Amino acid sequence: MGNHSIIEAGAALGAGEELSGRCACGAIRYRIGASPLIVHACHCRDCQRITGGPFVINMWIERKHVAIDGAAPKAFRLAGGSGTAHDVYFCGACGTYVWSFYHGAPGDALFVRAGALENPERIRPDVHIFTRSKLPWLELPAESRAFREFYKIDQVWTPANKARLAANRAESA
Numbered sequence: 001m002g003n004h005s006i007i008e009a010g011a012a013l014g015a016g017e018e019l020s021g022r023c024a025c026g027a028i029r030y031r032i033g034a035s036p037l038i039v040h041a042c043h044c045r046d047c048q049r050i051t052g053g054p055f056v057i058n059m060w061i062e063r064k065h066v067a068i069d070g071a072a073p074k075a076f077r078l079a080g081g082s083g084t085a086h087d088v089y090f091c092g093a094c095g096t097y098v099w100s101f102y103h104g105a106p107g108d109a110l111f112v113r114a115g116a117l118e119n120p121e122r123i124r125p126d127v128h129i130f131t132r133s134k135l136p137w138l139e140l141p142a143e144s145r146a147f148r149e150f151y152k153i154d155q156v157w158t159p160a161n162k163a164r165l166a167a168n169r170a171e172s173a
């Protein structure tokens, strides 16, 4: 993988390579030291409301791979659609949402907003989820993997990333 290739599930960052991002004011800066387990474009109503856009691009990444260099983000707890809590993290100064923690998701992982990366073009969604609430004027690329709600990890993730998730669950148990 070259330095400027798109990172999809199963692809890896180069040796020593990191993704970096920040909030709009720069108080929060962070680095991601591994490729995401998967990248979701989520079209649910919560993500539309939080971002003010048609969907959010979330990188599912183990928390241990996210290093914060600046201010610690603040959290606000939402009731997730599935009934489990969803903590959204944002900059206390400028209000930019930087990531989510879903209490219902397995393991100890953050869902980091790809739009806040310095190089957001590196990331392309692996799957589109909750397309039941996709805005009707938005047409997904023909080859997209799309799910009306969520999907079964077993049927979608690469074997290597399923192994990473199993390790992450064991570490956080």
Ligand SMILES: [Zn+2]
Binding pocket: 023, 024, 025, 026, 027, 028, 091, 092, 093, 094, 095, 096
């Ligand atoms: Zn900020």
Ligand SMILES: [Zn+2]
Binding pocket: 042, 043, 044, 045, 046, 047, 048, 130
């Ligand atoms: Zn969502």
